[in-house]
Amino acid sequence: MPQQQAILETRGIHKQFPGVNALTDVDFRLFPGEVHALMGENGAGKSTLIKVLTGVYQADAGTVLLGGTPVRFTGPLQAQQAGVSTVYQEVNLCPNLSVAENICIGREHRTAGLIRWGSDRQRARDLLERFQLDLDVTAPLGSCSLAVQQLVAIVRAVAVSTKVLILDEPTSSLDADEVEQLFGVIRQLRAEGVAILFVSHFIDQIYAVSDRVTVLRNGTLVCEEPIDRLPHLELVKRMIGKELEVLEQLGDAAPRRAGTADSTEAPVIAADQVGRRGSVAPFDLAIRRGEVVGLAGLLGSGRTEVARLLFGADRADAGRFTLSGKATTLRTPRAAIAGGIAFCSENRKTEGLIEDLTIRDNIILALQAARGWTRPLPARQREELVERYITALRISPPNPDMLVRNLSGGNQQRVLLARWLITQPRLLILDEPTRGIDIGAKAEIQRLVVSLSEEGMAVLFISAELEEVLRLSHRVAVLRDRKLVEERINDDDLTADAILRTIASGAHQ
């Protein structure tokens, strides 16, 4: 294949955002008639690369070549006109228009300025037939399943002569049959000579449909390989990598913590076959007093989805919850908070902190919400609490009037933690609490988790870094492709390699 001319190629692409090198010297090649998987963890630079390829961003250095000639797209529309179409995870079509219209709008057949509906519908039907899709083209798109909408988006993209089709996580909300249908379309397009760039977090899907794979990590290209020469385990290892420095510095932050908590007491929370369609397959999970349960898995494996179910942020459509022995329904975050559950979201900025408020206001928020607005916290008590947690969590600067937006990532994380800690929860859910913060802050947050669990708090700890999960957890649950595939006691047999193997290939038989 290398002798062939690449249809889309980048040479030495650099892209910098304030404070981050999003892409460093990336040479990427996409050939006609191949399905090429682009893999990488969060922040690896996948979406930046796609945006550079489609003209949403301009590269700081390097060139993009289409069919061997350098191009400079000014936007997705121009890229599309040159034959590079993108279908995003969120379907970018109009749900209120019919299927036929979504395919044809903007290029309708007209006579004297009036749209010829019959001819347009026929064109849409023909296109859909080409991919063995049997649809009522007059039905509004919104009445179709997400999978069908996704397929319609692809059909619209290839209705004009497309040379390159970029699919950005098209399968993240589809079920198995729908994925197969999508893959049928992908394979057919490949046979027709279209080059397809496929981004997905589902390892099995990558192996099912791709010919070659490119792995990015921290903005650099790690490898470009035919998929059959890269075993599952190797792929996962290359995606995650190991931050050696981090490991060395944190080596003795906390001892390894095998063993389980007292099993006679009812667990703080027990989920019995809880699941949500399109989000996570039904799973069992119990967390006891003083226990840290780690959730491991790749990005998109359902880690956050599990946390959101336990916090009532998403409503489970199957299964039962038991809180300290009492059956309950966690319908809303309010119910979860009343049940003593606290949730630190991975998106500190959008789902956690209110950046334009002060440290004090952010810390007090959850406690005040629990009391209700009719019972404001007395000023003295408020100052005392804020003071105590600023000191305890070493928030710096220790100035309660500081706006949260001006704090570093690590300090923001501590403010968020403080907010939930003062409500004295029985279960603390931490979703990626150490992401994007410096090493020192990381170690401190880890120490805090250990001391909280020693005081009897139950903790669900979610992290992309396996070493961190292994160091802190009593038990580790592994998620893979939105299924909880394994739950193990964290003893000496459990190693990062063993977890990697589970992530790569499913539970041990």
Added chain:
Amino acid sequence: MTTTTVSQAPLAKALAGRQRYIPAIGTLSLLIAMILVGSVRYEGFFSGQIILNLFIDNAFLLVVAVGMTFVILTGGIDLSVGAVVALSAMLCAWLVEKHGWPPLVVIPLVLLIGLLSGLGMGAIIHYFDIQPFIVTLAGMFLARGLCYTISLNSISISDPVFTDLAQMQIGLPGGLFVSSSAIFAVLIVAIAFVVLHYTRLGRNVYAVGGNKQSAMLMGLPVARTTMSVYAISGFCSAFGGVLFTLYMLSGYSLHAVGLELDAIAAVVIGGTLLTGGSGFVLGTVLGVLVLGVIQTIITFQGTLSSWWTRIVVGLLLLVFIALQRVIGARQR
């Protein structure tokens, strides 16, 4: 839980394609029911002329509401229409009566002013990304204020072109008749229907209302569409203003106060979603007729103050907005 979703699926599927017609069908049933009730209760209510009078008396509202339909279909709102109607009527009266300009110059001029003011507001809304509510509110104050600078008093019109047009009655079989303005209004409705359903502009209006972001990514001319709908609304307001002039035969700064709200009410009762993307111009016609029938019934009743019209319209609006929510929730 799972069993209920399964049993609902075929029903939902059968409804799926037709769901968008439900509000309009609801309005039609309501209109028929009201006419039936009126016919049973009041003698002389059920006659062809009463129906035609609905068009005659509400011609200007119908035209304004058609323009409003375009705007609301994109998810916007135009609060300036009532003031533009008043300004147009004022300009007609002032230029014709005080300055002696020929009506055949004045009317196109007024229509052009309406079109351009709408275009200007649309441009501000799109390019400065300001909420339509605020921009058209400013337009409303501006247009209403201009009325006062022209004249504080009512200017009545005696120009023969206007009076002839106003008194013109077009006979229909069976001794019925319609006015010229009713004919104009129906013509506007027909044009709007063709534009919305058979031109790219019309389909882009629906696409922008459905999902502006998607419309942009699909390569549709969002800027042009947004400006066009406000221009259309401005034109329709000016046209409505001319019809209003024929109806009142005068220009006055306090004409058509609150007309924008009647127009919005008619559009919403006609089944167009305030969030945009769904609705029909024929629904708007039904909405205007419903408002007209309420008025007629209250007139026939005789003992009720005309303010009861407002109360009934308010209640209806609440019902229809709730209905939109219910349908919207089911779609999600």
